[in-house]
Amino acid sequence: MNKSILLMLSSFAVLLCTLCGCAAPHSQFVLLPAPDGHVGRVTVTNKAGEMPLEKPFESVDLLYPNELPSQSIVLTEAEVNSIFKEALAALPVAPVTYLLYFEPGTSRLTQESEKLLPQIMEYIHTNNSKDISISGHSDKVGSREVNIRISRERAEVIAQKLIESGLPPESLAVASHGMELPLVDTPEGTPEPRNRRVELVVR
Amino acid sequence: MNRNYLFVLLFVFSASWAFAADGDAVGRIRTVSGDAHILRGADKLAAKPEMRVVRGDTLLTGKQGSIGIVFIDNSTLALGSNSIFKLARYDFNVLEKKAGFVGQIRRGSLVYLSGLIAKMNADAVRFETPVAVAGIRGTRLAIKVEGDGNE
Numbered sequence: 252m253n254k255s256i257l258l259m260l261s262s263f264a265v266l267l268c269t270l271c272g273c274a275a276p277h278s279q280f281v282l283l284p285a286p287d288g289h290v291g292r293v294t295v296t297n298k299a300g301e302m303p304l305e306k307p308f309e310s311v312d313l314l315y316p317n318e319l320p321s322q323s324i325v326l327t328e329a330e331v332n333s334i335f336k337e338a339l340a341a342l343p344v345a346p347v348t349y350l351l352y353f354e355p356g357t358s359r360l361t362q363e364s365e366k367l368l369p370q371i372m373e374y375i376h377t378n379n380s381k382d383i384s385i386s387g388h389s390d391k392v393g394s395r396e397v398n399i400r401i402s403r404e405r406a407e408v409i410a411q412k413l414i415e416s417g418l419p420p421e422s423l424a425v426a427s428h429g430m431e432l433p434l435v436d437t438p439e440g441t442p443e444p445r446n447r448r449v450e451l452v453v454r
Numbered sequence: 455m456n457r458n459y460l461f462v463l464l465f466v467f468s469a470s471w472a473f474a475a476d477g478d479a480v481g482r483i484r485t486v487s488g489d490a491h492i493l494r495g496a497d498k499l500a501a502k503p504e505m506r507v508v509r510g511d512t513l514l515t516g517k518q519g520s521i522g523i524v525f526i527d528n529s530t531l532a533l534g535s536n537s538i539f540k541l542a543r544y545d546f547n548v549l550e551k552k553a554g555f556v557g558q559i560r561r562g563s564l565v566y567l568s569g570l571i572a573k574m575n576a577d578a579v580r581f582e583t584p585v586a587v588a589g590i591r592g593t594r595l596a597i598k599v600e601g602d603g604n605e
Contacts, residue, residue: 276561276584276601283594285567291593297586316585335596337534338565341520343484345567346528381504382482382524454482454524 281310281331286345295319344378349451350434351409355442356392358404372416375453381422382454385409390446391430391439403427409449479506480544481525488535489516509544513537515562529555529569529579537562542582546571558582563598566590 282304284290293304295311299319302311308326313319332339349371351364360368375383387406389398406425414420433446483505490501493512499505501513501521515521515537522532527546533539543556553574557566559581572579572592581588583599 276599278583278585278600279598280586280588281596283565283596285592285594289593291568291572292591293593293595294589295586296589313583313585331596334598335534335563335565337520338532338563338596341485341487341522341532341534342565342567343522343524343530343532345530345569346524452528454484454528 277312277314279310279312279334280304281308281326281335282306283308283331346452346454347374349453351449351451352444353405353447353449355390355444355447356401358401358408360408361444368412371451371453372413375413375418376416378453380453381419383413383418383422384424384426384450384452384454385413386426386428386450388428388432388434388446388448388450389430390441390443391433391437392442395429399427399429402429405447405449409451478508479526480509480541480546481507481523481531483507483521484524485520485522485532487521488519490514490519490521490533507541509541512540514539525555525569527553527555527570529571530567531557532565534563537564539564548574553578555579556582559597559599560584561599561601563596565594565596567594568592 280293280295282290282293284307290305290307295302295304295313297313297319298317302319302323304311304323306325308328308331309323310326311320311323349367351367352361353359354361385406387402387404389402406427410423410425413423433443434448435443435445437443437446483501483503486501486503491514492499492501492505492507493514494508507523513521513533515533515535517535519535520533522530524530525544538560539562540558542558543554545552545554553571555571555578566581568579568590572590576591577589579590581590581595581597583597584601588595588597
């Protein structure tokens, strides 16, 4: 008799659990502004339809694949920071891209770009980045071969400066693209300061 | 100019990563705390910073565990504790104009900040949970899934 009571109780517990959804994989979606403040758009879809999220910290909570709440709610930033504390703390810093410009036909930095270097070095060292790509580029003055060489020298000059500042060479990936990937498309033979550059991506 | 610039960036990223990374790596682990693993085929690898992530990997975190990843399109992803997340699809090839990201979260919490894949193709980034799918356009998204993680 004890046994049957136990059985009854346990099946009741299972039923209760199913009814109240405590084992259901309830899912909460929250739209967050990007670090630069930009707010994009998220569309949450299931068998019952779709729900757009467009406002900062707008959120929708779903219990079942075939049910959609009639409306979303807007959380406070503090609520979001508390619910997603662990993941927000673990989110790596997004990669940053720097552009450095050069004098025509040389691997000599322009004055403005030279002035940027200390700031870039400081950023790299502060973030302890060990994954940096350095790509050299040129404008379309001169031959393909010459430009491959010039853009390689540009990348190497920057790599050398980073190594001298204490970065291990194995954290750098150096590439030379010559005139093949202009930022601003021009006819051959056109001098274009914005294409005479090194792109530095710090991850 | 903006379009051009994006294209160049995309190209540079794919080119330099093909150069720097071995095999099919599509991202790297940058932060780990507590108990965190990668399930890759039959292997269960303890997650460590700088470890590479490939498509098809399942990421697991335990109690007080967390993990943060930077992908080759510059998107970033982090998981909180007790999470199960599978990188079901990851395509980022500028020359072939292929861009797609599908993540499946069965349990736990995540935060995702979109990158170049979302810029290349506005409908390319998707997150799936047991009860719904979220499509994301150029922004940051947080998801929490409660449950036992079983299907």
